[in-house]
Amino acid sequence: MTESTENQFETGAVVYDSASGNVGEYRGTAGPYALLRPVGGGREWETRPESLRPATPGERLGAGVRAANSRSSQHAQEPPVPVRDCAACADLAGLRDDARARHDGSAETDADVLLRRHQRRYHAPLLGLKEYEPAPNASDGAEYETSCTECAAGSGARRRPADVEEWQRGHARDTGHARYRRTVADYAVCGLQAPVP
Ligand SMILES: [Zn+2]
Ligand SMILES: [Zn+2]
Structure with a gap:
């Protein structure tokens, strides 16, 4: 043999x-x-x-x-390529290379996801990546809210300022509390947009 x-x-x-x-x-x-x-x-x-x-x-x-x-x-998608002279890119690409060297496919994919996320955030214009851009969404309207700073009571979110004022009047009438914190919230959408050149 x-x-x-x-x-x-x-x-x-x-x-x-x-x-x-x-x-x-x-x-x-x-x-x-x-x-x-x-x-x-x-x-x-x-x-x-x-x-x-x-x-x-x-x-x-x-x-x-x-x-x-x-x-x-x-x-x-192509695997992301590290940007020259970026320490974060180099670190993440290093993680990916380590994962690849030990044949750990899922760790390799994770590193790619992190690298892609980092690049989208920090190198989007350079790499021509689409970027998430927030914009007001007027169709969802706004919300008004007030809370009493003298106790824990609050109006909750209301669609009209008049409803908040109505709540305030009622609370003042009931408790004599005079100080309030008012907030206005609006809605936004945040979608992928091509970079502005
Ligand atoms: Zn980078
Ligand atoms: Zn109160």
Whole structure:
């Protein structure tokens, strides 16, 4: 017999499986079988260790491109690219790289979400990203409210200033309290808008 095929490949090595005709990442052994996973993540499969050989550069590239394509079609978005000289971008991209290096797909996605959120907030004009822009929403009207500063009583939100004044008169009549805090609230919408050039 030939020598043991255990530890023939390092975990994470990209190998070609002649039994299935697929390129995958070597994940270790399961009994007599070698365990492989699609490059970039996915369902693992088992194969005979003797059907494995290191993937050629072309095979590695092809598998990497397929993995990148399936990622971007899943998320319909390219992974965000860190902005040069931004420490926050560098930190978040570092988190993502660490996650990718240990094949933790969900941590990688989380880091992408954080990076995208950071970039939307701080680099939107630079990157041509849409930005969330608040605008008054007049159709929802406004609300008026008053509370007594001498006790805990309050009018609650009212649609008309006259209703608040009516409550105030009643409260003053009942208690003799003379000091009030009045607020007016309006409604806004906040949607994604293209950046102003
Ligand atoms: Zn940044
Ligand atoms: Zn009061």
